[in-house]
Amino acid sequence: MHLFYTSLVLCVLSACHMTISTCDELLTLEDAEFCKGELKVIYPDLVVDKCVIVPQSIREKISKEWGPPRVQLPSADEKKKYTLLMVDPDAPSRQKPSRAYWRHWLLVDIKGEALQRGDVSGVELSAYTRPTPPQGTGLHRYQFLVFEQPEGQSLSLSPQESSLGNWDPQTFVERFGLARPVASLQFLTQNHKD
Template identity: 90%
Template sequence: MHLFYASVVLCVLCACHMTTSTCDELLSSEDAEFCKGKLKVIYPDLVVDKCMIVPQRIREKISKEWGPPQIQLPSADEKKKYTLLMVDPDAPSRQKPSRAYWRHWLLVDIKGEALQRGDISAVELSAYTRPTPPQGTGFHRYQFLIFEQPEGQSLSLSPQENSSRGQNDVISGPLQSFPVSLL
């Protein structure tokens, strides 16, 4: 499989009790290097345009109040289509990620011109589910990945992939129908 285009934002949430401060950590250099491109993930009171740790006051809103974020990629080619994937590589915990790359959202056939404006309407293969890491499991990384779809191809999930959102291999899992080359 070839990854034709990747723009990634890493959004880190903490699964600690909202009033504790034990989750006050810094991003690792590995996590910071993960981000590429100019993807913007926009929630009502938060714009994520780089790898970051979500501020304490915002975590509960993302997990309990807000729906899917607005997604914007100003550099998208207006004539192409894209796929958006949101995953948690740390499910159920970063120490034991037995359900790694838990699929929180999967949209396909996003038109480039709409992605530029942040006004995406697309085919939803996996409905958005809020980040709600289990209590006491520490930090979770939430990754938003954008893939450029090859012309004339559309993505679909196999019955097995559709029945489980966990334990996905991002490259050989739901995106296996794309010929790929990592940028």
Template identity: 80%
Template sequence: MRLFSTLFILCVVPGCHMTTSTCDELLSSEDAQFCKGQLKVIYPHLVVDKCMIVPQMFREKISKDWGPPQIQLPGADEEKKYTLLMVDPDAPSRQKPSRAYWRHWLLVDAKGEALQRGDAGAVELSAYARPTPPRGTGLHRYQFLVFEQPEGQSLSLSPQENSSRGNWDPQAFVETFGLTGPVASLQFLTQNYKD
């Protein structure tokens, strides 16, 4: 689980509109190492291309209005296929993550050439679930990880995994299907918009 575990020093992002924050100088070296590979997560009025905290003015939109983001990976290999995981390691809270990892989105067979353009063109194994941290649980990390798939590999979730999104073991999924990486990773932090 070391791959998915990180500590974060929080930074405040005032007025981030259409671009990400520049608070990476406040991140610990471990935090900075988590975000790699030029991955972009693009919502209608918010582009996340570095580790950041979602500004207050976008928290309700990201939790209630916006659907799945556009995913762009300029460095994707045109000839390869990729898997995208979106997880919350802080469910239901960072202090007591008893439901971690919560699987928010799982895409497989994303074509490299499509990812370069920002069109995942993938098979959805878990439909997108908006980030909706419970009230009073503070900031949650929403992590996006892209893995390279082995050629000819068919990926699926077990019946047990399909029955619940919580307590998912992404590392076991990665190992079961021989995924390589992550080749790119990114995260944003947000909390309940009413807090």
């Protein structure tokens, strides 16, 4: 069982465009350490630039109303191309992730100069699907990983990767020589009715 660290008030809602005086839920150290690099995920009323738990007041919007976020990496090399993965490792629940990893979004061939501005209009291999954790399954991690693509590499999903659930992102990454992510970010949210 992970310990909750009150000093890690990384439920820092300064990342949101709102002011909340208290935070009922705190990130574990493991969840807080996932975020690396300068990655920003930008929804209409929520800017995620560090690991954070989505406030209750926004959970319904992120699950039912908002479409794909803008994703920005100011440190992207303007001459390179990038791949963006969005996955849920907690499908259908963190305690029993029998459908992990759930692929929520997969974009390739994102130009570095566009990624610097928050434009991820690359080639979409998996269309964006909203974070919609099932009721009663607790917090789910929604992870964004950005990889630099090797030059001349053409990325695609294999016929065996047609299902969104039980996807193996590590196999995908290794198949195309993507190495380590240049940036990673996650937010946690749960069903808005919980």
